[in-house]
Amino acid sequence: MDAEQNAGRLEQTGCSILSVPQRFLQRLGRAAIGFLSAVGRLAEFTGRGVMHCFTPPFFPRLLVRQLIDIGYYSLPVVGLTTFFTGMVLALQSYSGFSRFSAASAIPNVVVLSITRELAPVLAGLMVAGRVGAAIAAELGTMRVTEQIDALTTLSTNPYKYLIAPRLIAGTVMLPLLVLVGDVIGVFGGYVVSVYSLGFVPGTYLHNTWQFLERGDVTSGLWKSAVFGFIVTLMGCYNGFNSDRGAQGVGAATTNAVVSSSILILVFDYFLTQIFFTVIK
Amino acid sequence: MTPKLELRGVYKSFGSNHVLNGVDISIEKGKSLVVIGGSGTGKSVMIKSVLGLLNPDKGSIKVDGVETTTMDLKERDALMKKFGMLFQGGALFDSMKVWENVAFGLVQGQSMSRREAQPIAIERLRAVGLPARVADLYPAELSGGMQKRVALARAVATKPEIIFFDEPTTGLDPIMADVINDLIVAASKDLGATTLSITHDMASARKIADNIAMIYKGKIIWHGPANDIDNSGNPYVDQFIRGQADGPIKMEI
Numbered sequence: 001m002d003a004e005q006n007a008g009r010l011e012q013t014g015c016s017i018l019s020v021p022q023r024f025l026q027r028l029g030r031a032a033i034g035f036l037s038a039v040g041r042l043a044e045f046t047g048r049g050v051m052h053c054f055t056p057p058f059f060p061r062l063l064v065r066q067l068i069d070i071g072y073y074s075l076p077v078v079g080l081t082t083f084f085t086g087m088v089l090a091l092q093s094y095s096g097f098s099r100f101s102a103a104s105a106i107p108n109v110v111v112l113s114i115t116r117e118l119a120p121v122l123a124g125l126m127v128a129g130r131v132g133a134a135i136a137a138e139l140g141t142m143r144v145t146e147q148i149d150a151l152t153t154l155s156t157n158p159y160k161y162l163i164a165p166r167l168i169a170g171t172v173m174l175p176l177l178v179l180v181g182d183v184i185g186v187f188g189g190y191v192v193s194v195y196s197l198g199f200v201p202g203t204y205l206h207n208t209w210q211f212l213e214r215g216d217v218t219s220g221l222w223k224s225a226v227f228g229f230i231v232t233l234m235g236c237y238n239g240f241n242s243d244r245g246a247q248g249v250g251a252a253t254t255n256a257v258v259s260s261s262i263l264i265l266v267f268d269y270f271l272t273q274i275f276f277t278v279i280k
Numbered sequence: 281m282t283p284k285l286e287l288r289g290v291y292k293s294f295g296s297n298h299v300l301n302g303v304d305i306s307i308e309k310g311k312s313l314v315v316i317g318g319s320g321t322g323k324s325v326m327i328k329s330v331l332g333l334l335n336p337d338k339g340s341i342k343v344d345g346v347e348t349t350t351m352d353l354k355e356r357d358a359l360m361k362k363f364g365m366l367f368q369g370g371a372l373f374d375s376m377k378v379w380e381n382v383a384f385g386l387v388q389g390q391s392m393s394r395r396e397a398q399p400i401a402i403e404r405l406r407a408v409g410l411p412a413r414v415a416d417l418y419p420a421e422l423s424g425g426m427q428k429r430v431a432l433a434r435a436v437a438t439k440p441e442i443i444f445f446d447e448p449t450t451g452l453d454p455i456m457a458d459v460i461n462d463l464i465v466a467a468s469k470d471l472g473a474t475t476l477s478i479t480h481d482m483a484s485a486r487k488i489a490d491n492i493a494m495i496y497k498g499k500i501i502w503h504g505p506a507n508d509i510d511n512s513g514n515p516y517v518d519q520f521i522r523g524q525a526d527g528p529i530k531m532e533i
């Protein structure tokens with residue numbers, strides 16, 4: 001904060017005596033300080049939120065509500081997304097693989113792509129749009145209308161009451177959603193392969209199972225747990241720190257969706273890299 | 281006797297906006313202080329500093345003689361149980377029914393079961409003149425005046441020792457405002473609570489206050505018994521209570 005103010009004062013008083021590169025450096029420095037302090041605030045928020053997940057009092061009623069909101073009500077979106085993705089995967093890999101008569105690999109391509117990569121990432125992104133935005137809007141409105149302050153004055157810690165149930169629900173429910181999505185995605189590939197590409201049902205399913213390893217599924221589930229945490233965390237963080245007014249809430253919602261989507265893609269790469277070296 | 285609540289030299293700025301510039305206030309136990317002052321003079325910020333929702337930059341805030349600005353989380357939790365707050369905008373939980381709002385402090389703060397708390401909440405609603413059928417509505421389904429009354433019922437439900445009222449009558453018709461004033465007086469008399477209220481409604485101030493203080497540019501510029509408000513000899517106070525555009529207070533337009 002002090003550094004920011006100093007930089008501001010410098011600009012006001014000494015602007016004219018600074019050369020162009022100096023001014024560039026100054027601006028760069030200010031951006032870096034701003035970025036680092038934002039990262040610091042997010043880290044502090046994350047630490048507090050996680051700590052309150054594990055210390056009493058707990059709010060089981062609120063947790064159940066979040067589990068239903070985040071998990072159950074996301075089922076249609078996740079189901080549709082993975083179903084169509086499975087279908088498209090079968091079609092696309094058929095047009096590629098039939099050129100070198102490898103069409104029999106389609107069941108494997110579908111199941112591996114869905115479980116390892118597409119179901120977690122697409123479910124993560126869909127839930128970011130649905131749940132992350134809703135959390136940011138709800139908490140942002142509560143911030144703006146002073147409901148979060150009111151919680152504090154009624155002897156209730158807002159981190160425990162608002163943040164912890166959402167973080168837990170996101171981290172627990174996304175893997176379950178993805179597990180369902182895995183099945184539906186494979187089914188989508190099956191439908192297209194059997195009904196329009198002429199696969200024999202028994203063979204397709206046999207091939208799907210044959211090369212599938214437990215690590216393919218579990219690595220996807222671990223990823224999705226991280227994505228679920230990211231989505232709810234960014235929704236909570238942006239909503240909780242929303243600026244005053246309707247505009248502030250709108251910005252919080254946008255930021256929640258954009259930042260969690262980007263973080264999902266970034267973390268997806270690094271987690272895949274880790275799984276790649278650990279389990280292949 | 282140590283005052284119930286005492287502020288000494290409290291400062292608070294937001295960037296270059298110096299909102300509180302050394303506020304001094306003290307309230308005896310069971311007394312009611314009303315702080316009057318123009319819009320944006322930092323009245324809400326002052327209350328939020330006492331509640332710990334904002335951290336003052338400098339100064340001392342004592343409750344029952346105990347310094348609160350340096351308290352850790354646990355001590356603050358215990359302190360919070362002494363406080364009740366009526367927010368300027370009501371701040372009702374809009375995802376909860378009216379009775380759940382009123383019962384909130386009992387259920388969360390005093391670990392009462394929901395079943396025990398419900399009849400108490402309905403009783404508190406009746407005390408502020410709301411019929412039992414309102415209990416199962418959501419705040420958004422109520423008029424502004426009804427919301428204020430629910431907020432009032434919630435603020436006093438846990439029988440706090442110190443109650444803060446931030447503009448309890450703003451935006452209400454004069455009759456409803458008077459009803460709220462009566463309720464505040466009754467609530468604080470019944471509970472024997474110490475109250476700090478904020479208002480720019482002079483009728484309300486005269487009715488609620490034992491003492492009145494006027495805040496201007498982040499400082500208390502006058503304070504005294506409510507009866508002396510008309511003979512304060514202070515041109516700022518005179519201008520304010522008469523509501524005149526001419527005088528030492530210049531509106532920044």
Ligand SMILES: Nc1ncnc2c1ncn2[C@@H]1O[C@H](COP(=O)(O)OP(=O)(O)OP(=O)(O)O)[C@@H](O)[C@H]1O
Nearest residue numbers: 294297299317318319320321322323324325326368
């Ligand atoms: N959280 C905050 N962040 C930044 N500035 C704030 C914040 N809260 C209040 N302020 C500023 O502090 C000043 C005083 O605000 P405050 O809400 O205390 O006014 P008030 O005296 O209660 O006015 P009113 O009678 O209109 O409610 C305003 O200039 C406002 O912009």
Ligand SMILES: [Mg+2]
Nearest residue numbers: 323324368446
């Ligand atoms: Mg105010």
